Amino acid sequence: MRTVAWVLAALSVAAQAQVTSETLTKAQQDPNSWLSYGKNYFGWRYSPLTQINTSNVAGLAPAWILATGVPGNNETTPLVSGDMMYITGPSNTAWAVDLNTGKKVWSYSDYVPSGLGLCCGTVNRGFAMLGDKLFKVNIQSTLVALEAKSGKVLWETMIDDYKKGYSNTVAPLIVKDMVVVGTAGAEWGIRGYIDAYDAATGKRRWRFYTVPTAGEPGIETWGGNSFKTGGGSSWITGTYDPELNLIYWGIGNPGPDMDGSVRPGDNLYTCAIVAIDADTGKLKWYFQMTPHDVHDWDSIGDPVLLDATVDGKKIKAVAQANRNGFYYVLDRTNGKFIAAKAYTKVNWADGIGPDGRPILIANKEPTPEGNLVCPGLGGGHNWSATTYSPQTGLYYFGSTDGCQLFTVVKQEFVEGKQYQAGDAIGVPKEPSTGSVIAVDPATGTTKWRHELMSSTSGLLATGGGLVFTGDSEGYMMALDAKTGKVVWHFQTGGPIRAPAISYTFRGKQYIAVAAGQNMLAFKLP
Amino acid sequence: MWAGAPLALMWTTPLWFAPALCLAQNPFAGNAQAVADGQKLFVQSCAPCHGRTGEGAQGQAEGMRPPDLTRGVFKAGRRDDDLFRVISDGVRGTEMPSFKSLGGEQIWRLVTFVRSLSATAVVLNGDPVNGEALFWGKGNCGNCHQIGTRGNRMGPDLTRGGRRSNAKSLRTSIVDPNADISPGFAIITVVTRDNQKITGLQRWLDNFSARIVDESGNEHTYLRDEVKSVTREMRSTMPDNYGKIFNDKELNDLVAFIVKTRSEANSQ
Numbered sequence: 001m002r003t004v005a006w007v008l009a010a011l012s013v014a015a016q017a018q019v020t021s022e023t024l025t026k027a028q029q030d031p032n033s034w035l036s037y038g039k040n041y042f043g044w045r046y047s048p049l050t051q052i053n054t055s056n057v058a059g060l061a062p063a064w065i066l067a068t069g070v071p072g073n074n075e076t077t078p079l080v081s082g083d084m085m086y087i088t089g090p091s092n093t094a095w096a097v098d099l100n101t102g103k104k105v106w107s108y109s110d111y112v113p114s115g116l117g118l119c120c121g122t123v124n125r126g127f128a129m130l131g132d133k134l135f136k137v138n139i140q141s142t143l144v145a146l147e148a149k150s151g152k153v154l155w156e157t158m159i160d161d162y163k164k165g166y167s168n169t170v171a172p173l174i175v176k177d178m179v180v181v182g183t184a185g186a187e188w189g190i191r192g193y194i195d196a197y198d199a200a201t202g203k204r205r206w207r208f209y210t211v212p213t214a215g216e217p218g219i220e221t222w223g224g225n226s227f228k229t230g231g232g233s234s235w236i237t238g239t240y241d242p243e244l245n246l247i248y249w250g251i252g253n254p255g256p257d258m259d260g261s262v263r264p265g266d267n268l269y270t271c272a273i274v275a276i277d278a279d280t281g282k283l284k285w286y287f288q289m290t291p292h293d294v295h296d297w298d299s300i301g302d303p304v305l306l307d308a309t310v311d312g313k314k315i316k317a318v319a320q321a322n323r324n325g326f327y328y329v330l331d332r333t334n335g336k337f338i339a340a341k342a343y344t345k346v347n348w349a350d351g352i353g354p355d356g357r358p359i360l361i362a363n364k365e366p367t368p369e370g371n372l373v374c375p376g377l378g379g380g381h382n383w384s385a386t387t388y389s390p391q392t393g394l395y396y397f398g399s400t401d402g403c404q405l406f407t408v409v410k411q412e413f414v415e416g417k418q419y420q421a422g423d424a425i426g427v428p429k430e431p432s433t434g435s436v437i438a439v440d441p442a443t444g445t446t447k448w449r450h451e452l453m454s455s456t457s458g459l460l461a462t463g464g465g466l467v468f469t470g471d472s473e474g475y476m477m478a479l480d481a482k483t484g485k486v487v488w489h490f491q492t493g494g495p496i497r498a499p500a501i502s503y504t505f506r507g508k509q510y511i512a513v514a515a516g517q518n519m520l521a522f523k524l525p
Numbered sequence: 526m527w528a529g530a531p532l533a534l535m536w537t538t539p540l541w542f543a544p545a546l547c548l549a550q551n552p553f554a555g556n557a558q559a560v561a562d563g564q565k566l567f568v569q570s571c572a573p574c575h576g577r578t579g580e581g582a583q584g585q586a587e588g589m590r591p592p593d594l595t596r597g598v599f600k601a602g603r604r605d606d607d608l609f610r611v612i613s614d615g616v617r618g619t620e621m622p623s624f625k626s627l628g629g630e631q632i633w634r635l636v637t638f639v640r641s642l643s644a645t646a647v648v649l650n651g652d653p654v655n656g657e658a659l660f661w662g663k664g665n666c667g668n669c670h671q672i673g674t675r676g677n678r679m680g681p682d683l684t685r686g687g688r689r690s691n692a693k694s695l696r697t698s699i700v701d702p703n704a705d706i707s708p709g710f711a712i713i714t715v716v717t718r719d720n721q722k723i724t725g726l727q728r729w730l731d732n733f734s735a736r737i738v739d740e741s742g743n744e745h746t747y748l749r750d751e752v753k754s755v756t757r758e759m760r761s762t763m764p765d766n767y768g769k770i771f772n773d774k775e776l777n778d779l780v781a782f783i784v785k786t787r788s789e790a791n792s793q
Contacts, residue, residue, distance in 0.1 A: 423576060453731055
């Protein structure tokens with residue numbers, strides 16, 4: 001009888017699991033589900049669940065392991081709704097998973113065409129969900145809507161021409177009745193944008209170009225015709241403030257990456273955070289962290305939304321651990337610069353001025369022979385998910401700590417071909433290391449720093465006083481959110497590149513993460 | 526039905542469109558113009574991961590370790606059509622995508638350029654027979670290195686040493702062993718809780734454990750939370766005076782011997 005009751009309870013949960021715009025706005029009030037990339041619109045990735053906590057986490061063990069059988073880097077943020085988990089894999093794959101058993105309920109896959117311009121594999125960072133639909137991008141620059149219960153394709157829209165170097169890896173963001181996505185391809189001389197599509201039909205509502213064209217504001221920051229190949233990708237999911245009706249999105253590097261001489265100027269809106277009106281797609285404000293970037297320092301780290309107390313006054317802030325080595329706090333109502341602080345070794349700028357611009361140190365551009373610059377090409381903090389815990393009041397992110405030798409070469413642009421004009425290689429005998437860093441979100445002051453052999457995967461903070469992360473050697477670990485001390489670890493058998501999530505099923509708290517080709521769900525015995 | 530498609534290809538397309546056929550020949554083998562054209566394609570399509578020189582670059586993707594293409598030895602196989610197949614189809618489960626859309630002719634130009642990389646890599650005309658004598662004799666290299674079933678495992682196994690490195694970097698490794706330490710051969714020191722100090726070669730080192738080969742060649746795993754400290758030094762245990770022990774000719778002979786072990790491994 002008890003089993004039947006559980007099943008009925010599970011079914012009723014599933015039946016209720018109709019995700020609406022309202023549900024997403026109030027996502028933080030529902031600790032049991034995980035309905036979007038960042039858990040809530042503010043991008044906190046904070047689960048208030050307390051069942052797994054610092055006192056008992058040592059007993060955390062796998063409940064089930066799903067072998068997807070698909071090789072490649074697994075970067076997905078799983079979604080959990082009702083009794084189902086929805087995950088995407090590399091190479092245009094996806095599955096619905098039964099939370100009772102960890103078995104696949106349905107599978108989705110699409111052909112990966114040849115001729116894609118990809119820096120980093122056929123990766124995918126997850127689904128978005130609205131109503132009875134799931135939304136994901138495919139690597140060949142399409143957006144697809146699936147029926148959640150069956151995996152059936154409801155519509156598929158072409159975002160752009162993959163033969164021109166456009167590709168898509170981002171987890172979409174649902175805003176009202178729209179599916180918002182960004183593009184990858186800044187190493188292929190694309191002109192980037194952020195798109196919004198009608199969730200019901202797949203028809204495009206608006207497009208915001210991240211690089212202006214002739215006659216538009218910002219064009220003066222691009223010498224000659226360089227804007228045409230200006231890059232400005234948008235490959236990590238943004239955040240949304242429903243009250244201000246603004247979407248915040250991090251913008252990638254200018255093209256070509258290392259040769260700044262062919263694109264004189266600040267190169268707006270590359271390496272910036274932009275705030276866009278959700279209804280019109282029009283720019284409300286921008287803040288550029290790295291004007292005229294030549295080190296591939298995309299500003300794509302999570303633009304997390306939180307309240308910061310500055311000079312005794314509470315302000316609505318947007319914070320970002322930027323790839324250039326500095327942590328930034330801005331006023332999210334107007335983009336005004338509030339504070340910035342280096343969180344790793346930086347040798348290219350002597351701090352950030354009161355106007356928010358870096359105080360440059362001379363001769364740090366890439367050279368034909370190779371110029372030593374810190375941080376390296378990947379940053380600092382790169383794309384891996386960050387987390388804010390309202391419990392500790394700290395913001396957590398991972399960092400690669402080290403330097404690289406940046407080179408530059410002359411390169412002609414050919415449409416659809418890689419257009420990087422340089423490279424960065426490691427420094428012999430000085431391998432980069434990694435760390436998980438906890439900062440005061442208002443100032444960027446480091447509260448603790450846990451040093452590791454290399455940078456970690458994305459983070460998850462929980463109400464149990466824990467921060468979860470994984471490493472490329474396959475270790476899943478939990479850190480004490482107050483001190484940074486590792487309090488649990490588990491060898492998963494495959495490299496961890498994805499962030500973990502947490503949810504409740506049948507009264508038990510779970511931690512789930514993709515590792516290697518597998519999806520693992522942990523719970524207490 | 527399924528088997529019909531490749532058969533149809535045989536009759537309707539030039540041979541270079543059918544890389545799966547054993548008979549596929551590189552129409553540009555040794556063609557200087559194709560090398561130049563292939564280099565341009567390489568910069569556009571391959572350099573992001575393999576580096577502009579083909580020696581492998583540390584790409585944007587963390588943990589990406591693209592193979593050095595200048596050694597003339599490829600996992601894919603020995604023939605030009607093996608290289609064609611890998612470029613055309615990609616390698617499942619790795620970051621290597623398919624470049625089929627370039628078209629067969631362009632892929633052959635790429636193959637021709639990649640081939641030229643190892644042809645132009647430094648060739649050291651040494652005497653492998655004398656190199657073998659020096660390896661086991663004067664150099665006493667077998668004290669730390671293994672070739673085949675002979676020697677020890679303190680240093681990298683050189684049975685297929687030439688598969689990992691081209692002649693130039695092999696020579697550099699002999700005269701300047703600290704220039705580029707092979708993964709897993711840095712020096713680790715563990716201090717136990719009772720203040721015992723164990724120094725040895727890094728078999729592995731991760732966030733939670735270290736595995737060390739001690740001076741006697743025995744291996745032990747230490748869990749970080751059970752010891753006082755684990756430190757790594759980025760230096761090699763290999764003596765750095767081989768540039769003085771051997772003259773130029775002897776160094777070339779040694780390299781020739783190690784490269785020869787590669788050829789022998791290939792022919793097995």
